[in-house]
Amino acid sequence: MSDSGLSLWMTGTGPDQDVVLASRVRLARNIQGYSFPNSLPAEQGEKLTAAVEDAIGHIEPSWNLSLSRLTDVSALDRQVLVEKHLASPLLVADPIRFEGVVTDDRESISIMVLEEDHLRMQVLLPGLQLDEAWGVVNRLDDSLENRLTWAFDKKLGYLTTYPTNLGTAMRASVMMHLPALVLTRQAGPVFGALAQMGVVVRGLYGEGSEGEGHIFQISNQVSLGRSEEELVHGLSMVAQQVAGRERQARELLGRNSESAIRDRVGRAFGILAYARILTSEEAIRLLSDVKLGQDLTYLPPFSSATFSEMVSMTRPGILQQMAGQDLDAAQRDMLRAEVIQRHLTRT
């Protein structure tokens, strides 16, 4: 866990951050000689996790990695791992002893142990930094390979539990803030065109999370038949194109609907600044509007915290972790309003 309680991808800065909030590259790896997780006997699970622990222990100390077994992590902290995108809901639900998560001190790296695959290692960086994230995760992969032998097939590439991940077993994704594409009704057509190119668009927290706060995850689909570099580079190009479309849409909004947008973003700021009760849904929606206002220079920078940081602070788990105690929904809604107000720049 990081010291600040938040991860580098939330608090840090990076290129194209007006549209691209964060970049992530994830590799799926399975260890030779073990069954896939869905059919792995308990004693093998224990042995595998011990082997991973050993490999982590032998990695260069500057990586600052440490493994937590999920049974040692409280329910609240497990929820926080999901909200920080360091673990999946699947991994943290009903934890068993040999499941775990490896993170570094900046929470830029995470390795899920015994989720769908034996290992899923990811690097998550602020802004558009797919190449950088790939570079880091690739070095991590090499370092672990010193002590672990990956299940690999010359023809199929890295072997994975689900065939969709075969080949590079890599998934690259970017988290994008696309309010203007949504407001100008271009999101549908743009996402449709992306789907044609094998690029998948999902909400902030995966399938079913409908672009809360106009935040979308855009990721590559195909992992077979192309190199990692090609895939990462391809998605980076896509992200830049989508970012360009979003910026055009913002200009269009500013030109055609200035009063309405100034009103919308002003109201959002006013409510965030003076409400006493905020649900996470309303908070993320208003934060999205306020960020749009800032990007259009209709509002001054609304906080010294980044948008990702503000959004993260509104999540139920992270909020309770900040409070240092469990809170019911009504208490969370009040604390959320307070925390946001503490971080807003009044004008």
Added chain:
Amino acid sequence: MSDSGLSLWMTGTGPDQDVVLASRVRLARNIQGYSFPNSLPAEQGEKLTAAVEDAIGHIEPSWNLSLSRLTDVSALDRQVLVEKHLASPLLVADPIRFEGVVTDDRESISIMVLEEDHLRMQVLLPGLQLDEAWGVVNRLDDSLENRLTWAFDKKLGYLTTYPTNLGTAMRASVMMHLPALVLTRQAGPVFGALAQMGVVVRGLYGEGSEGEGHIFQISNQVSLGRSEEELVHGLSMVAQQVAGRERQARELLGRNSESAIRDRVGRAFGILAYARILTSEEAIRLLSDVKLGQDLTYLPPFSSATFSEMVSMTRPGILQQMAGQDLDAAQRDMLRAEVIQRHLTRT
């Protein structure tokens, strides 16, 4: 017209103003020897208005009264007269030459000439000042009687076009801000009890204007068989009782729903402070919430202007008069937000 563009009852202060915004006493008078307005021939109308003009001219100059013929008043200024409660919609619609309105320089007095009755004179003061308003309108009545002879019957009292006004031909009313009675769902029962006592409750702009901004007009119904002093005193007692109920309801809200009310009034302030487009309906609703917040000391005084002044400034006609030009609805909504923001005290 007043110099500030607003009337004394809006900008001034008075007793119990946390609940009672303004007090009004109105007398209906008809002049002997003329038919009632609904059957008055044009040449008689001309003569009558000339007689009123003459009487006004002979009244003590310190009253500062002057008569405007409605055909000399622009459509916008006629709308403003209605919004200031100085004339009725009935009087200003389709003006004819001999209809007019007399006002003083503070717009505390108005006399409608040839509305339902020959003359309807009223005095409107800020806060709960029914006795004071009655005193002034009574002296005005006496002064006019020096040159005009009222139609009067020993048994029926002052004769009026409609029999409901017979007797004293007086109507006293108070404009009250009752948000807590509405929010605690006590307004219905309280108004029901008032109806039993012959007291009428209407919205800010008469029948059908449903308590916009939680503002209600409460007036006496019976004008026959009791003296003016009794009627005025009776309504003053009623107003004090209703004000007491409203204050209790505010305390109750503060005790039982503090978070929800703080949230509600905070949001109202935030939107008023940062919106760029405000309809008059939304503005009056939000101003009402903000005043409630101020009365509960949840918000500091939100403006150096009074609540009545803020509400008045949001009215379409007054707003256009302030702008010095005709504005369409979209322009008004933008100017309204601007004017309100100029008058808000930021915290």
